[in-house]
Amino acid sequence: MRNITTIARRELGAYFNSPIAYVVVAVFLLLSALLFFNALFIQGQAELRELFNGFWTTLLVAIVGPAISMRLLAEEKQNDTLELLLTMPVTDWQVVLGKYLAALGLFAFAMAMMALFGVSVRLLGPLDLGPALSGFLGLFFTAAAYIAVGLMTSSFTKNQIVAFILGVLICLSLWLIGKVVPVFPPWLQPTLDWLGADSHINNLARGVIDTRDLLYYATIIFSCLLITQTTLESRRWR
């Protein structure tokens, strides 16, 4: 555990030492603010549902997630620092988890800024706290899954751009699958519906916390981290 926090702390430091973190957080806040105030002023809804409800936000997170995690392993591979890190007395799992937690921490920081949106809704009218919180949670879980995808693609290559594009592609596929379910044969539909991010985030945006949705996020996160760890491990055998 100590090693995980040590690595996470270094990664967080690296985020805030470089402009990437600020740029990514700023872009994320700017675009989500746009979505939010669009709902607030144009549609006159004093609520956060629009912000958490599927389409644009999920799309945004599908880009921001991999953008946050693209450097985690690719950069270390590019600079050969991975060799030094992995020959210290830490396990590959500790490295993967530490890095993952740091990226999650950065996103949590961005979401804390988003909480200000909630405050402004509260100023304009009564805020339905339950759905707001569960929507918030849904967004966080989606991001957690997409960040894990980005970490995984970051372990595949030493090129951050490649890691980013590959990560976005996978996230978008996960997101798109939910949209095109009717196209597929009926026997495949439940699986695809489950695989798509859409239905899960919609549940949470409505204020429904279902263990099946939580299981969905947990499955994606765990699979991606496992593949990341396996990829790191595979260096030994090549």
Add this chain to the structure above:
Amino acid sequence: MTGTGKTMIHVEGLTKHYGNVVAVAGISFDVHAGEVLGFLGPNGAGKTTTMRILTSYLSPTGGRAEVAGFDVFTQSLQARARIGYLPEGTPLYRDMTVLEYLHFVCDVRGIPRGETRTSRLRRVVDQCGLGDRLGFLIGELSKGFRQRVGLAQAIVHEPEVLILDEPTSGLDPNQIVEIRQVIKQIGQEKTVIFSTHIMQEVQAVCSRVLIISDGKIVADGTPEQLQSSAQGQMEISVELEAPAAEAREALSRVEGVAGVQAVASDAAPGNRHRFLVLARPGADPRAAIFRMAVERRFVLTEMVRERASLEDVFRKLTGGDSSANAPS
């Protein structure tokens, strides 16, 4: 040939294949406490691969290796905790300051904050001469200083074994001398393996040399042993003030001389001539050459025993010079 201490590194039949390419072809060696082992070989000989296996970065295809009594594969974490490693090219986090980085390494190495850490840090900072660079970003440091940070991170946890992959490559001569001094100092207490292709470095720092070529060990011994084994026959460079043909004649008749070769030299003015005298195996004809010169009234202006340099040894053993076979 070997140090007096206990075995710190034990390598047995180690092999590593990358696909069809054999990088390390079954090498075995032991390194004992207090030895500074120079790991020599042409590029691609398997030095880095061997070091990466010792540090658990790669797994061997076959064979085994132990560091400080721990198997690098099955007891990897224990082995790693006892190793200080500096990979080739000194890959450090450039976005951290020197002090931040050393603290990070201390965290990972489990050196508790407080008194212990402060004294450890003070010691390595002193040893590596980093005192006035602690607040600098590593990315802003010169290569020499970055190398010192690399050394500092490798020794801060007081490892029993230090593994350095080309620690002096890319440095200027002054920096090289400084880094060598640090290595030498560390080598008094620790077991050190370092790879290089600079021969003077081996002579300056190592107590033992391992030459590796095409994944196999081709020589193992002290620098002196390797030199004398490569040489076999003594070669003497002689400069005489005498008629060339006469001098050559006389030299070849000296007891113990196997052959004489005239050496063209611009530096020899007037009547001076230079010869390369090859002695018979085991013979030392230097005294006889001197007496001959006195008898014949030649002026002996210079007589030097030519030593086979480690470069020669290296070239002979690693096939860079195919015309010469090492008589050993």
